[in-house]
Structure formats: C-alpha cells, structure tokens
Amino acid sequence: MRILKILFSSDKGGVLAYEVQFIKEFKKRGIQVDAVIIGEEEQAKVYQGICDIIYTVPYLDAQFAGSPFHIMNSLLKAYTYGYRYSKYLISQFSSDVTYDAIIYCRPNAIHLAGLLARHFSCKGVWHLPNTVNRRVAKSYYKLFCEKYNIISVGNSAYTKNTLGKQCKHIVYMGYDEKRVQASSLSFRTELGIAEDALVYGIAARLHRAKAQDIVVEAFVNSHIPENGGHLLVAGGPLDSEFSKQVYKAAKNLAGKQVHFLGEVNDLPKFYSSIDVAINGRRNVEPFGISVAEALGAGKPVLAYYLGGPSEMIQHEKNGWLVDAPTVEAFKNGFNKSLEQKASWIGMGVYAKSCAKTYSVAENVDRLLDIVASEDILTH
Structure with a gap:
C-alpha cells in the first residue's frame, strides 16, 4: 500500500x-x-x-x-x-x-x-x-x-x-502507548514532592483555549492545597501574555504547590509523577489526545465534558466530568476527586482497560x- x-x-x-x-x-x-x-x-x-x-x-x-x-x-x-x-x-x-x-x-x-x-x-x-x-x-x-x-x-x-x-x-x-509507559524518573524527586503527596497534572500547550488559567485558579481555590496537594503544569511557551495570566492565577502557590514545567518531551516521566490528569478547555474538545494518553497511563482524568471527553470518561469510574468551563465547576471537580481519593488506584486500573479503543x-x-x-x- x-x-x-x-x-x-x-x-x-x-x-x-x-x-x-x-x-x-x-x-x-x-x-x-x-x-x-x-x-x-x-x-x-x-x-x-x-x-x-x-x-x-x-x-x-x-x-x-x-x-x-x-x-x-x-x-x-x-x-x-x-x-x-x-x-x-x-x-x-x-x-x-x-x-x-x-x-x-x-x-x-x-x-x-x-x-x-x-x-x-x-x-x-x-x-x-x-x-x-x-x-x-x-x-x-x-x-x-x-x-x-x-x-x-x-x-x-x-x-x-x-x-x-x-x-x-x-x-x-x-495515542502512542510508548508515550505513556511507566518510568522510573519522576518530577516529584526534582521538585522535592513527597511520594505520598497528592499530585495533579495538566499537559498541553499554554493557550487560552486550553484554559490553564481556569484550572490553576480552581486548584488554588479547592481543598487540595490545604491537604498538601500539588499541581504540575506542563507546556509552553512560558513567556507569553497568557502564560503570565496562568502564573498570576497560582498566587502564592506558584513554585510551591503549583509547578510550571515548561515544555515536557518526556511524557512517561510526567505521567509517572501524577495521580490524576486534567484536561482543560474553554470550548468543545473535538477529541482530546491528552485524555486518551492519561487513560492509557492508568490515570483517572478530570475534564470539561463537551466533545470527546464525554466519550472517553465515565463519570466517577475512570475520571470526573466537569459541567462548565469555569473556575467554580473545576473547583467542584477537584473537590469531588479529593473526596474519592480512596478509589484512585481502582479508577486508574479501569482507565487503562478503557484506553485500547483510543x-x-x-x-x-x-x-x-x-x-x-x-x-x-x-x-
């Protein structure tokens, strides 16, 4: 052919x-x-x-x-x-x-x-x-x-x-399964994050459509920081006007519990560093390769429901669907995920079993x- x-x-x-x-x-x-x-x-x-x-x-x-x-x-x-x-x-x-x-x-x-x-x-x-x-x-x-x-x-x-x-x-x-295979490398070690700390992560180009500003502000306002949780923000560029807005949304948690990694090429390292993946979006997500990758990595996913995510994520089974692209909605999603922390491992196993289709x-x-x-x- x-x-x-x-x-x-x-x-x-x-x-x-x-x-x-x-x-x-x-x-x-x-x-x-x-x-x-x-x-x-x-x-x-x-x-x-x-x-x-x-x-x-x-x-x-x-x-x-x-x-x-x-x-x-x-x-x-x-x-x-x-x-x-x-x-x-x-x-x-x-x-x-x-x-x-x-x-x-x-x-x-x-x-x-x-x-x-x-x-x-x-x-x-x-x-x-x-x-x-x-x-x-x-x-x-x-x-x-x-x-x-x-x-x-x-x-x-x-x-x-x-x-x-x-x-x-x-x-x-x-998604390519090689991009999400387990890795012995971890950003937790580099950033001094405890192995038992709660770590969420979002990996996407820093762009308004990807709504990292909404996600970061929602994280800061959720119950996760007070429970010692961290957020890894992977993606660039870090020198754009939008990236400055995202950094500002982190407030006093920037560099402490909200970590800006810049462009990350080692995705196995990223997924091996987090417990829960996030897919941010202001409008419809036509498909969502990052959602499919996270499921393939065995991570439950928190995402705005509209478009592809609603086909891949089964609410409270392999992740959580957010009903609006707003700070309040994502904050509620963060808090709901925290309430179900005891289910994360099982949700991750189920997530991986769902991923082959993608x-x-x-x-x-x-x-x-x-x-x-x-x-x-x-x-």
Whole structure:
C-alpha cells in the first residue's frame, strides 16, 4: 500500500502528535508514506524525517473561520491554490506512481487533496480535526466530498455528528502507548514532592483555549492545597501574555504547590509523577489526545465534558466530568476527586482497560479498513 499525506508545516499540539504517530504506525506496517508539505515552518523537518518521498508547496493562507467575507475569501483562495498546486505536483510525480489514498486533516486542503485523488483515481480521506458548526460549511463539504470522492472521517462521535449524515466513520486520533509507559524518573524527586503527596497534572500547550488559567485558579481555590496537594503544569511557551495570566492565577502557590514545567518531551516521566490528569478547555474538545494518553497511563482524568471527553470518561469510574468551563465547576471537580481519593488506584486500573479503543494501533486498523473498503462516494 502507498499513501500520500497532505501535511502542514505549521501543525502543533494534538494534530502534530496525531500525524506523527499515525505515519510511524503506517511505516511500521510496511506502508509507503509520501507527503506534500505545505509551507516551510518548523514542523516541516519533523515530517521530512519520517516520510518517504517529500514534495513541498508554499504556505496556504486560507482559514475557514471568522467573518462571512473572510470565509468566502478563504474558500476562493483554497480553490485557486488547489487547482494551481495540484497541476504543479502532478508534473513532479513519476509517471508510474500510484496511490491507494490521499489523506489530509486541515479542511482548507480539500481542493488540493481532491484534485490529486481524482488524478490518481483513488480515495481521498478527510480526517476531521475539529467540529463543523455552520450549515453552509456542511453543504460546502458535502458538495466537494462528492465531487472529489472524499470520505469524511470524524475524530470522535461528536465531530462526526456535527458534519451530519455525510460522515459515516469514526477514527480516533489515538495515542502512542510508548508515550505513556511507566518510568522510573519522576518530577516529584526534582521538585522535592513527597511520594505520598497528592499530585495533579495538566499537559498541553499554554493557550487560552486550553484554559490553564481556569484550572490553576480552581486548584488554588479547592481543598487540595490545604491537604498538601500539588499541581504540575506542563507546556509552553512560558513567556507569553497568557502564560503570565496562568502564573498570576497560582498566587502564592506558584513554585510551591503549583509547578510550571515548561515544555515536557518526556511524557512517561510526567505521567509517572501524577495521580490524576486534567484536561482543560474553554470550548468543545473535538477529541482530546491528552485524555486518551492519561487513560492509557492508568490515570483517572478530570475534564470539561463537551466533545470527546464525554466519550472517553465515565463519570466517577475512570475520571470526573466537569459541567462548565469555569473556575467554580473545576473547583467542584477537584473537590469531588479529593473526596474519592480512596478509589484512585481502582479508577486508574479501569482507565487503562478503557484506553485500547483510543490507541494508535487500533485506530490505524480502522483507517486502513476504510481505505481498503469499497465504500467510496460517487459523482
């Protein structure tokens, strides 16, 4: 099998983790993965290091969000871009090359992916990274998915349902079990935290959407600090305006019971340092790789319920669902988890047993079944 991935050099966070993990799993199975890399930003080198044949095209400045005028302008840009660079790429491919599928994630690559899929008479697969909320957007995607023979795949039941009946599949963006295996290393030792202390942890890029300011303030106001508990905040950058707000929310506990670790690449070390994981979010979480990772690490998870977390977390069985993205709601969630401290070990064991559904290996199986099936849209 041979796959062509369309990747963005600007990818970060969950999308970057998903792309890298799925590509590595494809290659482990002997699948050739070529890539069209859009732009020349930082992650281009990451993708170049793991894909087989690389094609590079310029940055695509088209975001399907904002005002109606901006969206219409972006739609036109994406169409023009797809037409222009599909012709360019076709001229670069060897005459004997064939692909079984063109797979992409970012919706603004629909025309580039679709025109290439049409050229190779193969399937296009759009793995949705986010929700689709506007009626006009649903109609737009339906029109062009049918035109280009693109199969849409939700990254959770929630994202699948936002697109509607045209989306029939779910493939979770998955977690790599190696990223959550137990480690002998621990931040507890480095930070001087007692082995029997309660330690919560949140690992995500420091960004307003990830709501670390809400989580930190809720922790400070909960009963956990007075019971000797700690909060590890993993992620960067630490020099942004938002990171300053998060640090301010820690008040006098900063550096004492609220610890800012910066970017952490050793996730086994992080998960081996905590008792409970937190997934912060101000709005819907389309899937939540960090939730899946924490479950895979055998940690109960506290998270805002909307989106993917409600599919993965069973309230008071493998974690706790928070009903609003507010300080008060997360504070109540912290306190509820503290009340159930005696159940944490059992909850963690159950969490790990639930996690296989969200592993990379399991979900690559699902994606390859879609590619291999005859379920292809017709004009």
